[in-house]
Amino acid sequence: MRLRDIELRIVRMPLRSPFRTSFGVETEKVALLVRVRGDLRGPGGDRVETGGWGECVAMEEPLYSAEYVAGAVQVTRDFLAPRLFAAGDAVTAERVGPLLAGVVGHRMAKAAVEMAVLDAELRARGVPLAEHLGAVRDRVPSGVSVGIQPSVPELLDVVAGYLDEGYVRIKLKIAPGWVLEPVRAVRERWGDDLLLQVDANAAFTLADAPLLQRLDELGLLLIEQPLAEDDLVQHAELARMLRTPVCLDESVVSARAAADAIRLGAARVINVKPGRVGGYLEARRVHDVAVANGVAVWCGGMLETGLGRAANAALAALPGFTLPGDVSASSRFYETDLTRPFVLEDGHVAVPTGPGLGVEPVPELLAEWTSWRQVLSP
Numbered sequence: 136m137r138l139r140d141i142e143l144r145i146v147r148m149p150l151r152s153p154f155r156t157s158f159g160v161e162t163e164k165v166a167l168l169v170r171v172r173g174d175l176r177g178p179g180g181d182r183v184e185t186g187g188w189g190e191c192v193a194m195e196e197p198l199y200s201a202e203y204v205a206g207a208v209q210v211t212r213d214f215l216a217p218r219l220f221a222a223g224d225a226v227t228a229e230r231v232g233p234l235l236a237g238v239v240g241h242r243m244a245k246a247a248v249e250m251a252v253l254d255a256e257l258r259a260r261g262v263p264l265a266e267h268l269g270a271v272r273d274r275v276p277s278g279v280s281v282g283i284q285p286s287v288p289e290l291l292d293v294v295a296g297y298l299d300e301g302y303v304r305i306k307l308k309i310a311p312g313w314v315l316e317p318v319r320a321v322r323e324r325w326g327d328d329l330l331l332q333v334d335a336n337a338a339f340t341l342a343d344a345p346l347l348q349r350l351d352e353l354g355l356l357l358i359e360q361p362l363a364e365d366d367l368v369q370h371a372e373l374a375r376m377l378r379t380p381v382c383l384d385e386s387v388v389s390a391r392a393a394a395d396a397i398r399l400g401a402a403r404v405i406n407v408k409p410g411r412v413g414g415y416l417e418a419r420r421v422h423d424v425a426v427a428n429g430v431a432v433w434c435g436g437m438l439e440t441g442l443g444r445a446a447n448a449a450l451a452a453l454p455g456f457t458l459p460g461d462v463s464a465s466s467r468f469y470e471t472d473l474t475r476p477f478v479l480e481d482g483h484v485a486v487p488t489g490p491g492l493g494v495e496p497v498p499e500l501l502a503e504w505t506s507w508r509q510v511l512s513p
């Protein structure tokens with residue numbers, strides 16, 4: 136397709152409750168949205184107008200990864216958009232990666248642009264994203280990521296609420312000082328059948344191995360990203376000291392990194408986040424590498440609005456996604472979502488069936504929550 140313009144928007148959405156992790160606390164969702172408009176040649180050779188949405192998962196501050204909202208805006212405006220405009224007619228979702236490869240890093244920003252182009256193309260062709268990616272399911276089992284709570288009793292109340300709603304798997308955020316007591320309390324209250332896992336967001340070092348070994352007796356599905364993003368070798372070392380499978384999140388920034396981690400023995404499971412690896416197409420390659428190596432994957436989340444949630448549900452419907460993901464209902468984070476809400480039905484979220492993402496922002500909400508906007512053109 137040929138891009139006519141790229142609209143950048145920063146939206147600020149109220150969260151239902153603060154979300155605390157080992158790296159910080161979020162009280163509001165701030166996201167960069169990308170809207171592309173352009174045209175492509177239709178089956179009859181005529182030009183067809185189309186448009187698509189992308190959501191950048193970079194957070195407001197560079198605490199989970201090096202990327203952050205203002206940086207994503209700047210790199211998109213100054214370095215990504217000009218490359219796409221310069222490509223003229225030759226822009227396709229498959230080519231966005233190669234066209235932007237000269238810019239080092241900034242995967243979340245690149246992913247948002249690619250997502251918008253992919254949505255635009257698929258809408259023009261009438262193909263749902265799930266079908267395009269190779270989905271084999273029409274709904275995906277839904278897990279929930281539970282933030283660090285002020286106390287263990289409050290944690291038990293929060294988890295009880297999610298289980299009442301029907302979530303099929305609980306992930307507890309852990310951090311130094313919030314490890315054994317909360318996890319043991321949840322395991323004891325709901326017993327061995329509860330699918331339970333933990334996520335440290337890189338808060339520990341190898342010196343904490345004796346503490347983490349004590350989690351082995353709690354029958355966890357996995358421990359996610361215990362060590363630093365660039366600590367692949369140490370993750371492998373830790374993995375040899377634990378019975379609990381080590382799952383990587385932050386460290387897996389590409390399909391190549393996934394292959395390296397698997398080869399090193401640093402990951403028995405991989406959390407696939409499309410933004411973190413540079414887009415849904417690279418996310419599918421991470422899936423393919425993992426499947427080829429017998430490694431389980433699941434789809435992570437970044438508090439996405441309905442746009443990213445729609446795309447994550449599509450990705451999570453691929454055959455290798457054998458563990459429940461952090462693809463929860465909109466109500467997990469939002470009283471009102473930017474799109475029609477994703478709801479939990481029997482512990483599952485439905486994969487959208489419409490062309491492209493299958494959802495779009497509700498115009499009035501988009502207007503209300505947009506705090507900044509700029510339209511880029513060639």
Ligand code: OSB
Binds near residue numbers: 199384436437
């Ligand atoms: O580590 O998986 C993570 C949210 C923001 C940043 C990092 C992570 C998370 C979550 C929430 O765990 C997942 C979700 O969107 O439900």
Ligand code: MG
Binds near residue numbers: 334336359406435
């Ligand atoms: Mg994580």
